[in-house]
Amino acid sequence: MKTYARKPALLLSAVVAAGLAGTEAKAENYTLCGASPGGLWGLLGVGLDAAVKQTDPSSSVTYQTSSGGFANIVQMSQGACDMAIVHMGEAVIANNGDEPFPVPMDDFALVAVLYNWAPMQWLMNEQFAEQHGIVSIADMVGKPVDLVVNRRGILPSILAEVALEQAGLTFDDLSSAGGSVQYQGSQTAEELMKDGRGDVWTNAMFIGTGSIGSIAESVDLRLLSVPEDVVAYMAENYGSLPSVIPAGSYEWQDADVPTFSAQAALIVPKSMDSAEVEALTRSLVENIDQLTQVHSSMQALTPEIMQSGKSVAYHEGALAAYAN
Template identity: 45%
Template sequence: MKIDCPKEPIRSARMKSKKIISLFAVGLMSLTTSANAAYNLTLCGASPGGLWSMLGAGVDAAVKESHPGSIVTYQTSGGGFANVGLLQQGKCDLALIHDAEAVLARDGKAPFKAPIESIRTVAVMYTWAPMQMIMNKDFAEKHSISKLSDIATNKVPVRVLLNKRGNVASQVGASMLDAAGASAADIKSWGGDVVFAASKEQGELMRDRRADVLLNSLFVNHRSIRQLAESLDVVLVDIDSNATAAVTSEWNIGSYTIKNAAYEWSSGDVVTPTLSAQLFVRADADPQMVSDVTAALVKNIDLVRGVHGAMKPLSVDLMSGSKAIAYHPQAAAAYN
């Protein structure tokens, strides 16, 4: 006796099996897409050859390690202020910007004409560029200056060097003078002056005795400071705690303690406002890219630390610890 087997149920079962296998394969592909993604990104920094260009190389190395074939191209620019605009215009995917510059952008303060609320933090790259006040020792002794407020108390005709106009370190320095009661107008009324000069020029002006003190954001024991101290007797001027508190509050930035041991010519620990460089994206950046870049920085942090001796203190806690501008949600999730 011949028994006819129903063919349709068998065919249907096979089709269902194929569909399940196909869906499983798609699922695997979605899980591996991120891991296999090769990115071609542009990172806006500052001048070529400086620390920010090295940070760009570190980000490139970290992303390459996690996503082989990726390229993060470092694009030179005018610095953090310019990078806000370049990021807004879509001319870069990532940008290095000082925390204080980002705060000015968010609040719509000069040089920005309106609030910019569409940038988000990915990572803090360093917080150790403190505002250092380095004074000619002879001048300090002549006018009994050991702390910033002594300039105002004694109405000293001091010639102060701030960074060039338009640089955020210059603006923070001016805020420090204001907080100590020694604004540029006050200093000029006492017979002194406030001069704006690039970091490289400041050492020359001090050595030539055309200035008495510099106030700038510099790494502790930076080569330029060592060179100045080799050619001129200098002292590290203390910063009054109320001035530091006022400036860090005004700019929503942190403070940094310069240890007494950092310099042979300091007389104690100095707590001063500090600038931090941070990596930013647009708020509407590709969420997967932000997640992958952040995860790569966390996983391969040693590659970023290795770009310069000054980067050794970098930690995941530091990268995730900014209070200035909100983190991109995918960056925050990557840290968690």
């Protein structure tokens, strides 16, 4: 793994000195901070490795498991990896110095958006929705909703809490109205929805995710819409993308449902050599098929999407590659 000149890095709980300096004229072997093994980000690591090898067979991308994007930003700033995959919302939170970061961390730049079509899906038990007249997340105000969100402190649960607050509903309000908030991973969330211990589950997921189909086999579902002003707020402040889940995405869905989507991106240190980043970016663009073929959910990726990020600045090397 290479080292680059970096500013002091910040741990989530304290300030530490990165103490790294020096650059290399030519990059061949990269370490990539991703997430848990076996998931989509791990497959993207395989695709990134294959893409750079198409340009230079001696190059490589070695995938390093991690707890996710927040940790990746810290680890990359400390020199534990040369590049990282993050959700755009995590990058925005780091730039702003919002929790879990004690102060802003902004010593990184975009190389490419890797996907932007993981909509925040608000899946409610149809019987409960009909009983309480709920078609939008704003309609949950004052209702005894048992809400299931992803694990506490990771981006999807943060997005859920912020979106509901913008719609006029806090997590405490849910409890006051006789409902609850349960922080669970997808497998447990699926079980809670199936047996009626959860009324609505929300997470940033690709359309057609298997767990949704599994829940729909046990209970009727309704997708809740997100108000336009909430979508706009999430886009402006959390790097989300306004989106619509088209009618017919599920056999039980008969109308378009507006919401917002999470985006994932590849980032590198700002101090990384511009020529190196330009060469890396060009390899990804020219060999984009190596990324789209890692999983069926990646087939929508295009060079236009790769350069579509707006919430965080691109590295000047990446901009040069896209311009040529």
